Amino acid sequence: MLLLTRTNLGALQKKLEELELDEQQRKRLEAFLTQKQKVGELKDDDCEKICELGAGNGGVVFKVSHRPSGLIMARKLIHLEIKPAIRNQIIRELQVLHECNSPYIVGFYGAFYSDGEISICMEHMDGGSLDQSLKKAGKIPEQILGKVSIAVIKGLSYLREKHKIMHRDVKPSNILVNSRGEIKLCDFGVSGQLIDSMANSFVGTRSYMSPERLQGTHYSVQSDIWSMGLSLVEMAIGRFPIPPPDSMELEQIFGFPVEGDAGCSQSSPKPCPPGRPSSSYGPDSRPPMAIFELLDYIVNEPPPKLPGIFGAEFQDFVNKCGPCFNGTHNSPQVHSFIKQSEAEEVDFAGWLCSTIGLSQPVTPTHGTM
Known part of the structure; x- marks a missing residue:
């Protein structure tokens, strides 16, 4: 899993300068990236389930507390019976989401595989869909x-x-x-x-x-x-x-x-x-x-x-x-x-x-x- 280092954070913050953002949007995106630095490597044991948020698109989404960072996240679990090579490719492809930082795109914390399920951890949106x-x-x-x-x-x-x-x-x-x-x-x-x-x-x-x-x-x-x-x-x-x-x-x-x-x-x-x-x-x-x-x-x-x-x-x-x-x-x-x-x-x-x-x-x- 790709971790957000100080170097990566600086590069992502620099990319924000290319976007047409107002001051509030910029501050919120920078705050999200700073919080994301605390996350480190995501693991199943570190995610404490709070409640189910919804189901669909082949997965179930839970509101979870990430114990090491104290952050509240939305964790989408997708059960897939696939070969390890395919699973690894999916995780690699999902890393592109680390680069997707916009006021109009849900923030991404990371993705990992555990017990037959792909986990995608995202920003929790308290108003739902x-x-x-x-x-x-x-x-x-x-x-x-x-x-x-x-x-x-x-x-x-x-x-x-x-x-x-x-x-x-x-x-x-x-x-x-x-x-x-x-x-x-x-x-x-x-x-x-x-x-x-x-x-x-x-x-x-x-x-x-x-x-x-x-x-x-x-x-x-x-x-x-x-x-x-x-x-x-x-x-x-x-x-x-x-x-x-x-x-x-x-x-x-x-x-x-x-x-x-x-x-x-x-x-x-x-x-x-x-x-x-x-x-x-x-x-x-x-x-x-x-x-x-x-x-x-x-x-x-x-x-x-x-x-x-x-x-x-x-x-x-x-x-x-x-x-x-x-x-x-x-x-x-x-x-x-x-x-x-x-x-x-x-x-x-x-x-x-x-x-x-x-x-x-x-x-x-x-x-x-």
């Missing part, structure tokens, strides 16, 4: 999703521009938040060998895959943007949006008739996606959709849109998360919805803490990113 917030909130307000969009775009841009990494698994459960108002990406595809080894456990994730990825064509950052757009619609309306809700269901969701429903289905309800209970987030009472029906829908039908209740800029942004964002002059970063969201003062930390019942720190990060 946005799919958990969605279950509590029912729907997430447009202004909040504006701040989420900014963070996801900046996180994806950082991974692509600084490390040539595509995320490959953008969805609400891989967007983590905390009581300071930070929004960060996790579980991105840094290890090709780990992706291959876990291929059989990714069935549920396919519901967020872009058409080109499902068809096996060239994977690009546009596939991540497509998944972000799908996730935004889900969080805005409170349920997975494939197939789209009809006008009757939209009225159930919002409590009043919704006009100009942006291409949402008017026909009899199609089945809901596999693995989605009828009580998912909103009043989705459709029978389960077979996995092949869902994949066929993603490949052959138009991507979901927002109903007309949302702002025109937000609707246009989501629409362009389909095949429309390409090239620097037509990128998500310069869309008017993002510019508008950057200018708005939004207390993301306050919204999160009131939604999920967290105590808010004295100096949270407000929505100015």
Whole structure:
């Protein structure tokens, strides 16, 4: 395992100077790197389990206390029956995460193998993931999703521009938040060998895959943007949006008739996606959709849109998360919805803490990113 020495710390701090950070972001990243120096070599016996945080993507995540350093971490355990050479390759590939230091990427402490399981130790985000917030909130307000969009775009841009990494698994459960108002990406595809080894456990994730990825064509950052757009619609309306809700269901969701429903289905309800209970987030009472029906829908039908209740800029942004964002002059970063969201003062930390019942720190990060 790669240990963070004074020399490495200095090099990583120097790399922070290349990023466009405000003073608060810089101080927090430097504080994280300084804390990380205390960790040393990670071992199974040094991690005291506190509670389970969640499960998915072939693994279980626990909140743990790292005894030697006193740090609270999130430890993801992935059970894999693989040869030692493959296991060692995965651990080596995961070391790239030590170089990934951004306000929009979950911090990485290290990875190791023990008793048939790969352990990935990460920064603990006390607000959990946005799919958990969605279950509590029912729907997430447009202004909040504006701040989420900014963070996801900046996180994806950082991974692509600084490390040539595509995320490959953008969805609400891989967007983590905390009581300071930070929004960060996790579980991105840094290890090709780990992706291959876990291929059989990714069935549920396919519901967020872009058409080109499902068809096996060239994977690009546009596939991540497509998944972000799908996730935004889900969080805005409170349920997975494939197939789209009809006008009757939209009225159930919002409590009043919704006009100009942006291409949402008017026909009899199609089945809901596999693995989605009828009580998912909103009043989705459709029978389960077979996995092949869902994949066929993603490949052959138009991507979901927002109903007309949302702002025109937000609707246009989501629409362009389909095949429309390409090239620097037509990128998500310069869309008017993002510019508008950057200018708005939004207390993301306050919204999160009131939604999920967290105590808010004295100096949270407000929505100015």
